[in-house]
Amino acid sequence: MMKALGTGAYYTGKYRNLFEQFGYHNEEIEKRVKDTWDKLFEGDDDTRIYYEAGENMGYLLDTGNLDVRTEGMSYGMMMAVQMGRKDIFDRIWSWTMSYMYMENGENAGYFAWSCEIDGTKRSNGPAPDGEEYFALALFFASHRWGDGLAPFDYSVQARNLLHACVHKGENNDGFPMWEPSNHLIKFIPNCDFSDPSYHLPHFYDLFALWANPEDREFWGKAAEASRSYLQLSCHQATGLAPEYAYYDGTPNNERGYGHFFSDSYRVAANIGLDTEWFGVDEWQREEANRIQAFFADISPSDYRRYTIAGEPFEEKSLHPVGLLATNAMASLASADGPNAKVMVDLLWQTPLRTGERRYYDNCLYLFAMLALSGNFRIWMPN
Numbered sequence: 375m376m377k378a379l380g381t382g383a384y385y386t387g388k389y390r391n392l393f394e395q396f397g398y399h400n401e402e403i404e405k406r407v408k409d410t411w412d413k414l415f416e417g418d419d420d421t422r423i424y425y426e427a428g429e430n431m432g433y434l435l436d437t438g439n440l441d442v443r444t445e446g447m448s449y450g451m452m453m454a455v456q457m458g459r460k461d462i463f464d465r466i467w468s469w470t471m472s473y474m475y476m477e478n479g480e481n482a483g484y485f486a487w488s489c490e491i492d493g494t495k496r497s498n499g500p501a502p503d504g505e506e507y508f509a510l511a512l513f514f515a516s517h518r519w520g521d522g523l524a525p526f527d528y529s530v531q532a533r534n535l536l537h538a539c540v541h542k543g544e545n546n547d548g549f550p551m552w553e554p555s556n557h558l559i560k561f562i563p564n565c566d567f568s569d570p571s572y573h574l575p576h577f578y579d580l581f582a583l584w585a586n587p588e589d590r591e592f593w594g595k596a597a598e599a600s601r602s603y604l605q606l607s608c609h610q611a612t613g614l615a616p617e618y619a620y621y622d623g624t625p626n627n628e629r630g631y632g633h634f635f636s637d638s639y640r641v642a643a644n645i646g647l648d649t650e651w652f653g654v655d656e657w658q659r660e661e662a663n664r665i666q667a668f669f670a671d672i673s674p675s676d677y678r679r680y681t682i683a684g685e686p687f688e689e690k691s692l693h694p695v696g697l698l699a700t701n702a703m704a705s706l707a708s709a710d711g712p713n714a715k716v717m718v719d720l721l722w723q724t725p726l727r728t729g730e731r732r733y734y735d736n737c738l739y740l741f742a743m744l745a746l747s748g749n750f751r752i753w754m755p756n
């Protein structure tokens with residue numbers, strides 16, 4: 375039975391343990407989730423991506439690019455709030471506010487998407503996927519632990535950030551992160567195209583509940599627009615999405631990002647979580663089945679870059695573990711589909727990635743572990 379959010383949207387309020395449904399034992403599953411967290415955030419493993427900084431800060435390192443990204447920091451906060459780790463959440467948020475937050479210029483109110491490990495900004499521009507994850511992680515933190523003094527007044531921080539995302543540019547002060555005319559998230563504020571993997575309608579349905587009252591209608595429309603946009607941008611036969619796409623959904627290959635590669639992987643995971651939180655949408659079920667069918671007979675060692683029509687390039691996937699993790703997370707949308715169990719089994723049998731490219735793969739891996747074990751939840755206000 376679906377539960378009303380009060381915005382016209384309904385949520386499931388249920389978090390399936392798909393691992394258990396597919397035959398794994400609960401004790402083993404819980405241990406695996408905990409081990410995965412430990413290997414990323416604690417200990418000496420060569421899978422680690424989180425590091426403490428000073429007395430009260432910490433960061434996630436993009437081990438392949440040797441920088442700290444809003445993507446990783448916001449993912450780290452989402453992981454920490456799901457795992458109930460306020461200590462680590464606050465450390466990451468402190469680092470983010472100390473070094474990434476921009477107070478001046480056309481991006482004031484946003485976060486610099488890439489910094490050096492010492493906090494020096496590598497860029498003065500943001501990447502909107504970070505802002506949307508920050509905002510929802512902050513709302514969840516507020517609901518789980520309550521608001522504290524700034525910058526730990528989590529719900530205030532989330533609302534201010536979402537205000538900037540929607541309203542910047544209204545006073546000639548930069549650009550919004552969502553295009554006002556169509557409610558679609560942009561790749562960067564000052565551009566007119568999108569990135570299908572940035573579309574998180576399941577987040578926007580919650581922003582419609584918790585953002586500033588005057589923006590709630592906007593977020594409801596953004597959720598609807600994103601669910602439609604995914605249908606436009608994912609290939610009808612293969613289900614594959616390009617990294618960047620125009621507002622009409624066609625691939626944007628101006629800089630070579632019009633194909634299925636690293637960014638694209640997240641679309642499958644996002645569809646899985648949207649289904650888990652907000653219920654089955656027939657297109658999402660079919661889409662998850664299409665992506666899983668495409669990869670069903672390809673060995674991870676042979677994952678490549680593909681056109682969205684499915685033609686392989688010579689170039690191998692940079693993040694095969696991340697790709698198989700997101701394909702497994704799609705099983706939340708296709709649980710009764712022909713490849714759902716195979717994809718979940720493949721994730722279960724695959725260890726975390728080691729080596730210099732481990733950051734992106736291991737982030738997607740932990741998200742999949744959380745989601746497939748029923749531990750990637752909506753934290754409602756008490």
Ligand SMILES: O[C@@H]1[C@@H](O)[C@H](O[C@@H]2CO[C@@H](O[C@@H]3CO[C@@H](O)[C@H](O)[C@H]3O)[C@H](O)[C@H]2O)OC[C@H]1O
Pocket residue numbers: 436438439443445487499500501502503504562636637692733734
């Ligand atoms: O041009 C930058 C643009 O690159 C930036 O995007 C962020 C970085 O890329 C995205 O994820 C990467 C996927 O590939 C892996 O190899 C990397 O480790 C990941 O970081 C990420 O989602 C974006 O936030 O956005 C700002 C633009 O100016």
